[in-house]
Amino acid sequence: MSVGLFNRAVVAAMPFVPRPLVWRFSRRYIAGVDLEDAYRTVGELNASNCSATIDVLGEDSTDPEQVQSAVDLYLEAIRGIHARTLDCGISIKLSEFGLRFDVERCREGVRTLLESAAEHGSFVRIDMEDSSVTSVTLDIYREMRREFDNVGIVIQSCLRRSESDIAELMDAGPTDVRLCKGIYIEPGEIAFVDPDEIRSSFNSLLEQLFEGGASRVAIATHDPPLVEHAEALIEKMGVQKDRYEFQMLLGVAGTLRRELVARGHPLRVYVPFGDRWYAYSMRRLRENPNIAGHVVSNLLSRS
Ligand SMILES: Cc1cc2nc3c(=O)[nH]c(=O)nc-3n(C[C@H](O)[C@H](O)[C@H](O)COP(=O)(O)OP(=O)(O)OC[C@H]3O[C@@H](n4cnc5c(N)ncnc54)[C@H](O)[C@@H]3O)c2cc1C
Numbered sequence: 052m053s054v055g056l057f058n059r060a061v062v063a064a065m066p067f068v069p070r071p072l073v074w075r076f077s078r079r080y081i082a083g084v085d086l087e088d089a090y091r092t093v094g095e096l097n098a099s100n101c102s103a104t105i106d107v108l109g110e111d112s113t114d115p116e117q118v119q120s121a122v123d124l125y126l127e128a129i130r131g132i133h134a135r136t137l138d139c140g141i142s143i144k145l146s147e148f149g150l151r152f153d154v155e156r157c158r159e160g161v162r163t164l165l166e167s168a169a170e171h172g173s174f175v176r177i178d179m180e181d182s183s184v185t186s187v188t189l190d191i192y193r194e195m196r197r198e199f200d201n202v203g204i205v206i207q208s209c210l211r212r213s214e215s216d217i218a219e220l221m222d223a224g225p226t227d228v229r230l231c232k233g234i235y236i237e238p239g240e241i242a243f244v245d246p247d248e249i250r251s252s253f254n255s256l257l258e259q260l261f262e263g264g265a266s267r268v269a270i271a272t273h274d275p276p277l278v279e280h281a282e283a284l285i286e287k288m289g290v291q292k293d294r295y296e297f298q299m300l301l302g303v304a305g306t307l308r309r310e311l312v313a314r315g316h317p318l319r320v321y322v323p324f325g326d327r328w329y330a331y332s333m334r335r336l337r338e339n340p341n342i343a344g345h346v347v348s349n350l351l352s353r354s
Contacts, residue, residue, distance in 0.1 A: 059340045070329060077332045079302035081108070082324040086124070086131055089324040092301065093132070093139045100312050101320050102138040102296070104176060108325035110146045115156065118149040122160045124325075126167050133171040140174035142321060145188055158191060165199045174227075176269075179205035181235040182242070189216060193223060200225075203267070207233030208253035209242045217256060221263040228260055229269035229298060254280050261288055261295075268295045269319065273304035278311070285316075292317055 068076075082092035093103040105128055112118045125141055132139045141164075148160040161177070168175050177192050179185065192204040204220070206213050206228050220226045232249050233242070243249045254277065260268045261284060270281045278297070285295060296317035299308050312318050323331070 066333070073329060073332060077328055080300065080323065081328045081332075082301065082322050084324065084326045084328065086128055086324070089128070089322055090131060090135055090137065092322050092324075093137045094135070096320050096322070097138050099309075101308070101318050102140075103320050103322050104140045104142045104174075104298075105132070106142045106144075106178070106321060106323040107147070108323050108327045108331045110144045110180070110331075111151060112147050112149050113152060115149070115153070118147070118153075118156055118160055121147045122163060125164050129164070129167050129171050129173050132173060139322075140176060140319075141168070142176045142178050144178045144180055145184065145191060146180055150184060150187065150191075154187065154191075158194070161191065161195060162198075165195055165202055169199055169201050174201045174203065176203045176229060177205065179207055179231075179233070182210065182237050185210065185212070185216075189220070193220070196224070196226070203227030203229060203269070205229045205231060205271075206256065207231060207235075208256050209233035209237060209244075209249045211241055211243065213252065213256055214259065217259050217263065217265075221260075221265060225266040227267045227269075228265050229271050230256055230260065231271040232274075250274065250277060253277055257281060257284060261285075261290055266294070269298045270295060271298040271321075273299055273307060275307065278307065282314075282316070 082089045089105050093105065096103045107121060107124050107128065109117075109121055112121060125143065128141055132141075143161070143164065145157055145161070148157040150157045161175075165175055167173075177188060177195075179188060189204065192202065195202050204226070206217060208230060209232055210216075217228070220228070230253065232253060243252055253272065257268065257270065257280070270278075272278060272281075281297070284290070296319050297311050298319045298321060300321045301323065308318060308320070325331075
């Protein structure tokens with residue numbers, strides 16, 4: 052059976068797998084269901100010299116109540132992180148803040164969060180979702196960046212537009228960018244689909260970010276050749292530690308993560324939590340069946 056077929060078979064079987072078993076698959080990637088679980092995980096990461104960013108699981112809010120509860124939970128997280136002096140920011144998805152049904156409400160929610168984060172010395176990263184919302188997400192980021200220093204954005208190397216998006220962002224002033232491959236499956240007209248093209252785009256966008264003077268770059272990948280290239284570039288360009296960090300997902304590539312930390316690189320772990328873990332796990336798997344392969348191989352390798 053080909054790898055693609057195997058991954059699709061795992062995804063097709065998932066709805067028939069009992070929840071407790073899905074939880075056993077998912078739990079290494081998710082801190083738990085409530086904020087206390089997230090704080091505990093972040094505390095452990097901080098003790099192993101990693102910073103963190105908390106993500107409240109949930110996306111595509113469809114009514115104002117859902118948006119309000121997301122805003123409230125994030126506000127609580129910002130206060131809780133501050134009270135516990137954790138080294139941790141937050142990551143948000145604009146669709147959770149109502150982007151798809153009320154852009155103005157979404158802006159208000161993000162602004163409320165940024166005000167609280169600024170007050171508590173916290174940093175907010177706006178995650179990037181699928182290509183239907185790339186432009187509006189960048190617009191909202193730019194708007195917020197004019198008012199706040201403590202906000203960053205994400206660029207996906209699979210998108211053909213990313214080189215010009217980076218150029219525009221940097222023309223507008225200091226920019227804090229997380230660079231990742233992009234998790235959503237996108238059409239070939241707008242995205243690279245060949246894994247080597249996505250890698251090569253990642254490498255050249257990273258150079259563009261460093262050369263263009265991005266205020267900070269988060270290198271979000273577990274792909275060893277990309278990590279190697281990034282390390283070589285950091286060394287060659289003499290990039291200082293306050294201008295970059297590696298980022299990885301909770302539960303993924305633990306060995307590589309520890310090696311990077313041991314070599315003295317700043318490293319942040321993305322820590323998702325929340326009671327919507329089941330819907331989140333299912334949706335991620337449906338959107339990109341390759342994740343199923345990662346999950347199974349990671350379970351077997353226990354990295
Ligand atoms: C901190 C962080 C934030 C991110 N934010 C965004 C975002 O805002 N928007 C967006 O579109 N994408 C985001 N991503 C996801 C990213 O775009 C990639 O889909 C993901 O990181 C896999 O790509 P990779 O570079 O690790 O390479 P891959 O070649 O896909 O993975 C390399 C190896 O890492 C392991 N691995 C990778 N991903 C997983 C996984 N999910 N579960 C288990 N094992 C895995 C596997 O062992 C795999 O062989 C983020 C990733 C990270 C690390």
